[in-house]
Amino acid sequence: MTAVRLRHLAQVNPLTPAFDRLNDEDHLTFLPMEAVWPGDRLDTTRQRTKASVATGYTRFQDGDVLVPKITPTFEAGRAIRITGLLGGVGAGTTELHVVRPGPSIDPRFLLHVVNTHSFLKLGEAEMYGVAGQQRVPDSFLRDLRVDLPKLEEQRRIADFLDAETSRIDALVSTEQRVLDRLAERRKSGVVAAVSGIEEADRRQSTLPWLESIPESWPEVRIGLLARMGSGHTPSRSRPEWWIGCDIPWITTGEVKQVRNDRIEELYETREKISKLGLENSSAELHPAGTVFLCRTAASAGYSGIMGLDMATSQDFATWTCGPDLNSYYLLWCLRAMRPDLLGRLAMGSTHKTIYVPDLQMLRIPLPPLESQIRIVKTIRDRNTRIDVLVDKVRRQMSLLAERRQALITAAVTGQFDVSTASGRGVTE
Numbered sequence: 001m002t003a004v005r006l007r008h009l010a011q012v013n014p015l016t017p018a019f020d021r022l023n024d025e026d027h028l029t030f031l032p033m034e035a036v037w038p039g040d041r042l043d044t045t046r047q048r049t050k051a052s053v054a055t056g057y058t059r060f061q062d063g064d065v066l067v068p069k070i071t072p073t074f075e076a077g078r079a080i081r082i083t084g085l086l087g088g089v090g091a092g093t094t095e096l097h098v099v100r101p102g103p104s105i106d107p108r109f110l111l112h113v114v115n116t117h118s119f120l121k122l123g124e125a126e127m128y129g130v131a132g133q134q135r136v137p138d139s140f141l142r143d144l145r146v147d148l149p150k151l152e153e154q155r156r157i158a159d160f161l162d163a164e165t166s167r168i169d170a171l172v173s174t175e176q177r178v179l180d181r182l183a184e185r186r187k188s189g190v191v192a193a194v195s196g197i198e199e200a201d202r203r204q205s206t207l208p209w210l211e212s213i214p215e216s217w218p219e220v221r222i223g224l225l226a227r228m229g230s231g232h233t234p235s236r237s238r239p240e241w242w243i244g245c246d247i248p249w250i251t252t253g254e255v256k257q258v259r260n261d262r263i264e265e266l267y268e269t270r271e272k273i274s275k276l277g278l279e280n281s282s283a284e285l286h287p288a289g290t291v292f293l294c295r296t297a298a299s300a301g302y303s304g305i306m307g308l309d310m311a312t313s314q315d316f317a318t319w320t321c322g323p324d325l326n327s328y329y330l331l332w333c334l335r336a337m338r339p340d341l342l343g344r345l346a347m348g349s350t351h352k353t354i355y356v357p358d359l360q361m362l363r364i365p366l367p368p369l370e371s372q373i374r375i376v377k378t379i380r381d382r383n384t385r386i387d388v389l390v391d392k393v394r395r396q397m398s399l400l401a402e403r404r405q406a407l408i409t410a411a412v413t414g415q416f417d418v419s420t421a422s423g424r425g426v427t428e
Contacts (some may be wrong), residue, residue, distance in 0.1 A: 001149050001414065007142040011100040016059040018089045024051035031092030034067060035046045037074040038080055038115075039169035041176075042089075058098060062088045065099040065111050069130065071134045075124055077405060098140055106151060108158035109412070113146055116409040147413065157411050160418035168404045179390060186261075186386050191336045193379045194329070197368060205365070209340035213365045220366045226291070226319035226330065228360060229284055231312030233266040234277030241277035247285065249273045250292060250312040254383040255299035261335055262387060264328060265307035266292075273311060284312045289327045291319045293334055300352045301338040305331055314378070317359045329372035332379050333364040358417065 006012065022028065027047045035043035060066060060082060067079045073095070082090065099114070101107045113119060122144075126133035131296055149157070191210070196202075199214040207219055222228070231250070234241045248269040257263055278285060286292075294305040296315045305327055311319060319326045334341075345359075346352040367375065411418055 003145045006144040009105040012141045019059045022050040029090035033093045058096045060098045062337040067097040069135045070095045070421040109154040209337040217365045225325040226321040229318040232282035235283040245272035245274045248310040252299045257303045258304035267307040295354045303334040303339045314417040326372040328376040342412045384427045
């Protein structure tokens with residue numbers, strides 16, 4: 001095989017004249033990054049007008065290979081060959097490189113080249129930018145050396161890999177459906193538990209996130225059972241307030257620790273504030289066991305419990321429970337009502353915010369304290385069983401992803417003859 005630089009085989013980030021020929025009111029396919037997935041997870045249902053994406057977006061056309069440029073999407077091997085675009089033209093996130101194959105390389109073969117282990121590792125080494133926002137430069141793609149077999153062999157390799165990766169992708173899709181069902185079972189189990197589903201004598205609930213509760217349970221405003229608080233950020237312009245920082249300080253960056261609802265208590269924070277900063281701001285030190293809820297941005301609605309005495313930024317509401325309310329029961333009520341919080345109370349189109357007056361009016365069902373403790377145990381036991389299954393499924397999906405990449409790498413680099421490998425049950 002001859003090694004050829006990709007710039008001699010394809011155009012990298014070329015112009016798209018077909019886009020320019022559209023009228024401003026014409027619709028075309030739109031691809032945000034969350035829609036860019038290989039296989040049947042690719043979502044091409046979104047549409048925008050040409051005028052709305054005329055600036056600030058990447059343009060592409062049917063047959064192009066789209067390669068994510070930003071970490072960690074690049075390393076995840078989410079390159080796709082795009083077809084079936086509305087009018088044959090699309091636009092999308094600027095975090096995509098567009099590779100338009102020329103006549104000497106089969107487009108499907110090219111797609112498999114940019115999914116090999118060696119390509120992803122080389123690209124990772126070429127990334128530039130700050131941590132968490134690193135990107136692969138287009139110069140890496142242009143200078144990439146491709147071991148190029150004859151066009152007929154490229155097509156044989158592509159035919160083989162299309163068939164084999166389709167089988168693997170189908171298995172992954174099945175596993176993903178299992179994960180979705182387990183996640184739904186987990187959520188519904190939490191709602192059922194805090195609604196006292198096991199008790200027979202019931203009445204209709206006035207809470208928008210519950211259908212019914214036991215007849216004997218009142219629906220009580222949280223503020224009557226727990227002291228509500230918030231937080232603040234000491235002024236960054238006063239450096240002396242940021243010396244000797246030893247008080248754990250919760251910001252939106254910590255929400256990822258509790259986002260999957262597996263963790264209840266938070267013990268570690270990325271930043272800390274000082275006693276002097278605390279005293280010279282509206283922040284307050286909350287005792288361990290305080291429940292916190294993020295009110296803003298993409299983390300809105302997520303909650304946890306302080307494992308230590310902690311402070312928070314202004315992005316959080318807190319509740320320090322009184323004797324009639326168990327902190328962990330309140331936590332699971334907040335998690336059960338999260339869809340309602342985001343759907344009914346969160347305001348704003350870009351950055352969602354749940355405002356304090358709305359949080360002050362939140363109500364929960366209130367069983368006796370011993371029942372609250374029992375409900376928390378029921379939720380934990382049920383979730384533990386589900387999480388064991390989730391971890392098993394995720395391990396299987398990880399193995400399938402490794403198998404897929406290894407198969408592509410071996411076929412593209414000529415480690416085996418695809419004509420003899422076909423039909424041998426390679427994916428079995």
